[in-house]
Amino acid sequence: MLLSLLIRCTGVVGTELLNCLEKREYPSSKVLLFAHPDEAGQKLSFRGEELTIAALSEESFKGVDIALFGVGDDLSKKFAPIAVSDGCVVIDNSAAYRMDPDVPLVVPEVNPQAALEHNGIIANPNCSTIIMNVPVFPLHQMAGVKRLVVSTYQAASGAGAAAMAELEQQARDFAAGDPYTTEIFGRQYLWNLFSHNSPIYADNGYNQEEWKMVKETPKIFGDEFGIAVTCVRVPVLRAHCESINIEFNRKVTLEEVHAALEAAPGVIVVDDRVNNKHPEPLTTSGQYNVNVGRIRMDNSLPGTGIEMFVAGDQLLKGAALNAVQVAELLLKK
Amino acid sequence: MLLSLLIRCTGVVGTELLNCLEKREYPSSKVLLFAHPDEAGQKLSFRGEELTIAALSEESFKGVDIALFGVGDDLSKKFAPIAVSDGCVVIDNSAAYRMDPDVPLVVPEVNPQAALEHNGIIANPNCSTIIMNVPVFPLHQMAGVKRLVVSTYQAASGAGAAAMAELEQQARDFAAGDPYTTEIFGRQYLWNLFSHNSPIYADNGYNQEEWKMVKETPKIFGDEFGIAVTCVRVPVLRAHCESINIEFNRKVTLEEVHAALEAAPGVIVVDDRVNNKHPEPLTTSGQYNVNVGRIRMDNSLPGTGIEMFVAGDQLLKGAALNAVQVAELLLKK
Numbered sequence: 001m002l003l004s005l006l007i008r009c010t011g012v013v014g015t016e017l018l019n020c021l022e023k024r025e026y027p028s029s030k031v032l033l034f035a036h037p038d039e040a041g042q043k044l045s046f047r048g049e050e051l052t053i054a055a056l057s058e059e060s061f062k063g064v065d066i067a068l069f070g071v072g073d074d075l076s077k078k079f080a081p082i083a084v085s086d087g088c089v090v091i092d093n094s095a096a097y098r099m100d101p102d103v104p105l106v107v108p109e110v111n112p113q114a115a116l117e118h119n120g121i122i123a124n125p126n127c128s129t130i131i132m133n134v135p136v137f138p139l140h141q142m143a144g145v146k147r148l149v150v151s152t153y154q155a156a157s158g159a160g161a162a163a164m165a166e167l168e169q170q171a172r173d174f175a176a177g178d179p180y181t182t183e184i185f186g187r188q189y190l191w192n193l194f195s196h197n198s199p200i201y202a203d204n205g206y207n208q209e210e211w212k213m214v215k216e217t218p219k220i221f222g223d224e225f226g227i228a229v230t231c232v233r234v235p236v237l238r239a240h241c242e243s244i245n246i247e248f249n250r251k252v253t254l255e256e257v258h259a260a261l262e263a264a265p266g267v268i269v270v271d272d273r274v275n276n277k278h279p280e281p282l283t284t285s286g287q288y289n290v291n292v293g294r295i296r297m298d299n300s301l302p303g304t305g306i307e308m309f310v311a312g313d314q315l316l317k318g319a320a321l322n323a324v325q326v327a328e329l330l331l332k333k
Numbered sequence: 334m335l336l337s338l339l340i341r342c343t344g345v346v347g348t349e350l351l352n353c354l355e356k357r358e359y360p361s362s363k364v365l366l367f368a369h370p371d372e373a374g375q376k377l378s379f380r381g382e383e384l385t386i387a388a389l390s391e392e393s394f395k396g397v398d399i400a401l402f403g404v405g406d407d408l409s410k411k412f413a414p415i416a417v418s419d420g421c422v423v424i425d426n427s428a429a430y431r432m433d434p435d436v437p438l439v440v441p442e443v444n445p446q447a448a449l450e451h452n453g454i455i456a457n458p459n460c461s462t463i464i465m466n467v468p469v470f471p472l473h474q475m476a477g478v479k480r481l482v483v484s485t486y487q488a489a490s491g492a493g494a495a496a497m498a499e500l501e502q503q504a505r506d507f508a509a510g511d512p513y514t515t516e517i518f519g520r521q522y523l524w525n526l527f528s529h530n531s532p533i534y535a536d537n538g539y540n541q542e543e544w545k546m547v548k549e550t551p552k553i554f555g556d557e558f559g560i561a562v563t564c565v566r567v568p569v570l571r572a573h574c575e576s577i578n579i580e581f582n583r584k585v586t587l588e589e590v591h592a593a594l595e596a597a598p599g600v601i602v603v604d605d606r607v608n609n610k611h612p613e614p615l616t617t618s619g620q621y622n623v624n625v626g627r628i629r630m631d632n633s634l635p636g637t638g639i640e641m642f643v644a645g646d647q648l649l650k651g652a653a654l655n656a657v658q659v660a661e662l663l664l665k666k
Contacts, residue, residue: 153565168507197609205606205628227633228638230640232486245578273533278528281525293528299547299561307563
């Protein structure tokens with residue numbers, strides 16, 4: 001099994017992909033690293049070796065079994081077809097192919113079978129979509145979701161390593177009494193928050209991040225229901241949180257909701273009312289599982305609604321881990 | 334008109350009360366400051382003078398026309414009746430009297446007439462309640478709210494001056510590589526967020542902050558509708574944000590929603606889809622008005638729902654300004 005990773009040398013997803021492959025003992029005989037020629041040359045450690053990131057070319061995927069793409073839409077669109085024509089299966093982390101009807105969009109805890117029905121490319125969903133889907137799916141199986149109302153609390157990591165570094169730099173700027181460094185976000189991010197920085201659609205007023213959650217979820221679940229969502233960037237480094245209000249098709253009990261979440265793959269219930277201990281970005285960072293807490297009946301609906309608060313590591317379950325889990329599904333085939 | 338302020342010397346609300354009285358040219362002949370005897374002695378500047386905070390006693394309110402209370406429930410409960418028996422009208426910022434049927438709970442943009450029907454005490458609502466009520470009320474008048482689903486992004490200021498200072502200190506701790514100072518919140522707050530630190534009710538799973546919003550709003554509006562709310566503390570200094578999803582009793586258009594908000598007292602619409610400019614805590618800090626943006630139709634409801642994102646200064650409209658506005662209503666009487 002020859003694996004290749006197409007990554008950004010300056011990114012954080014590449015490092016996390018290697019970490020996941022190593023920690024989960026993915027049985028690859030060899031791993032090759034590629035990046036855009038302008039970025040190649042850097043070394044990353046993997047299984048005790050230093051791997052050099054080679055310059056991407058049209059020959060990069062010859063003989064490769066599985067390629068994990070952690071780059072932007074443009075590079076994915078250009079090189080995924082080349083890799084597929086060389087017999088390689090591409091697991092793509094960009095948005096380029098997610099809504100392509102010929103490409104499965106896979107959260108392994110939700111629709112693992114879809115990964116096996118690929119035509120060469122499998123898409124990894126948006127990070128906020130994945131973190132919402134993992135705990136909502138078992139509840140949808142339990143009682144049928146009628147409508148979700150979601151507000152997100154998204155970390156800097158979704159905007160890349162440079163965004164995380166800028167947020168940290170702003171704390172140093174504050175301590176030093178210096179003007180804030182604002183190259184990435186163009187604003188003070190420390191002690192601030194703002195509507196997600198993706199463009200807003202003129203016709204409906206949703207931003208792209210929100211619309212990804214609205215459109216990707218039905219494709220992953222294989223089922224339709226209403227999703228209203230507001231995406232917000234908060235001054236947190238690497239885990240996304242989401243406040244999720246669920247209206248079901250039937251009355252539910254808190255006991256069955258707890259039971260469904262406790263039994264769900266990829267979910268850890270962190271819900272201690274007495275000590276007010278619930279999911280937080282810091283305690284979730286570095287974890288594979290989505291943490292779920294603040295689980296309670298919605299007082300505004302007659303037994304048919306619940307509220308909950310979830311946190312998931314944006315770089316792991318929201319990106320690298322999900323892609324590696326998809327690669328693991330391919331092995332089983 | 335003799336005005337007295339019962340405040341915490343270490344607090345921020347007292348300073349903001351004086352700022353509001355001064356900037357809005359409140360026509361008091363004299364302003365007296367009181368605090369718990371353990372805290373008295375500090376000086377605060379007002380209209381070019383230094384006022385000394387005197388030690389509170391049972392004689393403090395003799396001859397006083399209006400007293401603004403900016404202290405905790407216990408002091409309010411003890412001294413409000415004493416002040417009232419001396420003929421003083423108390424505007425109380427604590428939670429002690431908010432749900433008392435004999436005490437009006439007033440947001441001047443919503444129910445100003447209620448302020449005039451007092452029996453000596455008028456309660457100032459919870460900060461998150463006020464910031465939600467100001468923009469939701471004109472929409473309720475427009476089309477009747479059926480149900481709200483709200484998630485908050487609350488600042489450190491709601492937990493007091495020491496909490497704000499600890500958050501700032503944590504940025505210095507990070508820059509210096511020191512362990513985080515965690516005396517107030519017992520946790521890293523910088524680059525983290527957590528479920529609101531008020532106690533959670535064992536029976537329904539809501540925390541006190543959430544339940545205040547659920548219970549105070551119908552009293553202020555004089556009308557009932559469903560409210561589901563999740564309160565979260567984010568690493569922001571002094572403005573609260575809220576993601577508000579509204580289901581109406583009838584179909585609405587985006588045009589009429591905009592028109593109602595543009596015409597509403599205390600509301601500024603900040604909604605620039607092209608430049609992605611919407612309410613932020615930093616841009617709202619120091620402002621009297623609640624900022625409203627991200628106004629759009631809810632794609633999950635057939636014309637009967639909208640989403641919006643609001644920000645309001647927790648210390649001003651969420652506390653001091655609202656109390657001073659109530660005092661202004663009493664003048665008109």
